[in-house]
Amino acid sequence: MNLQHRIDLLVQLGKYIRNNEEGWIDAKEKATRENAWFISEFIDSSAKAVADIYLDENSLRDIARKYQIPETTQAPKTIGIVMAGNIPMVGFHDWLCVFLTGHNSLIKFSSKDNVLLKHLLSKLYEWEITMQNMTGSAELLKNCNAYIATGSDNTARYFEYYFNKYPSLIRRNRTSVAVLEGNESDAELSALADDIHLYFGLGCRNVTKLYVPEGYDFIPLLGSMKKYNYFFDHNKYKNNYDYQLAIQLLNNQQYMTNGSIMLIEHPSLFSPISQLNFEYYRDKNALVSELHDNNSVQCIVGRDWISFGNAQRPGWEDYADGVNTMKFLQGLQ
Template sequence: MASDTNTITAFVKLGKYLTDFCDNCYSKTDKVDSELKEIVVQARHHNGWFTEDNILFSLKQWGHLLTEENLREWLYDYTFDSNNAPKTIGIVMAGNIPLVGFHDFLCVLLSGNKVLAKLSSNDKMLLPYLSKYLIQQEASLADKIEFVDGKLENFDAVIATGSNNTSRYFEYYFGNKPNIIRKNRNSVAILTGNESEEELKSLGEDIFRYYGLGCRNVSKLFVPKSYDFDTLYKALYDYKDIIHQHKYANNYDYNKAVYLMSQFKILDNGFMLLKEDKGLTSPISVLYYSHYDDESSLRKELEELEEQIQCMVSSAAGENEVKFGETQKPNLNDYADGIDTMQFLLQL
């Protein structure tokens, strides 16, 4: 059995609404929906990381995904039971990038359950507005969507997204209920030195989109011993204007000062720092790198770190790998932490 047709239809209408809105914004016509435009402005003023460009990018990706064909193809492999009573699913949303909790929201509603969402203070404008639009398309969703400011209560299961630190609190508060608790993840790229200029330019999108704040952003490079970073820097030069965003620039200046005072060896192109480091989680404006001798051995090492890695980018782009420039364009079945959210909800 399929998911509820009326709910699917509402999301398809939302997808077209978002696509039309973004197309009108990019073409600078006078047909731009003024209400959603005002929400975008409010979200931008509320959170300095949420630039108009990044918000529109997120809206455009969701507009692209929310088509009837995409939704039905995604849901085809799941078994839905209309006899199951709807459960109330608590969702604790992160706020690092615009609408980062939308996929969980989508899964809960399409699985026939109810959303009880606690929004991040960093991203509390966009989803309530999109929910209002959905309810206008399908009135029954009004009883299935609730946002709370305080403590989550009266829920049957929970999906909570946070850091390694917050996950301990989530385990404490939600451990007695069915749950998905997400921790820190980062994305990495394997370079061989044979990448084309176009591939390296596309890698810039994986690094700089959302200022590197997402778990799908590449924060670490693995390069061969003799790698020429000048080639990479030349390809990334198109992203130089990122330094004009004051919050990003403050991080760049701070990290550069700390590294220089600590006498760390860094590479600097005026808008991004490269630092050799074993870690995977680099600060904003910094890209870590490590050298490798043998690519097959490296891949085996990375398999052991799979619980810390969200995306692995390479020109090979084999199974479970992502092509350059594609990390911020996940499909509907690309689940955070590799945990099938829809299957979790349907088994409750």
């Protein structure tokens, strides 16, 4: 399958998602039944980003030109992909990079997200039968030439052990932060609420910690996040909130809440579901320098960095962990 054919199929897939055809509707409903964290609103949000950003024809052609992808890939490699499942379709971009470059992929789907991508691949198989020669799935990824694996810090150690004889791109735990100045507008705070709450805060690009100036007034921020109070209708989320609240009460710890999310002063970048950590800063430049050097930080949200509301809309080349997947694939011999 040549480059032009692959791009045509990807563009067709984007149209299929945007048209919200019956088969896609059924797949989304099934995904929600199998994983309660995948509510329809968040599936649609992720799917829209995939269709509009990754499967845009002009973007695909620009990427193909930038990386000088040949019309026909000589001696394609087989890439094993271990996909995450924390948010809907989170592994799509890894597969897309492999497919666009003309390599073959063997996918181990996450048990948390094994409906949506399988359905999209089935549509590609339907439109082009030879797709089955380029993309398959397996529980054990054997006889691959290289690997891309995403998991926790703990599973990353296992990946490094099992894949150490092969070229590999292994991703670990990451999260995102926001640096506030204290004079953000209502619109900026509302957008920040999206960066915090989208996908229930389960993505590596979700803001899980705030850095605020001393004397910061939290009341406007807490008010801006009330639009997500409907999370309390979600049993899994409410159970997490009740559990975290109980911990704070038992430990006699101070907290702030708007009724659906708690703000806790805590040094950790990572916060559990329904909790948002914060820390005061004095020297913003020193803080940002420290954050840029921290390998656990996926992105920084703020006026001088990723704009409020765009943390969960990564561009085509906003690669996870900051490692260029296309260059990795191009470097395979």
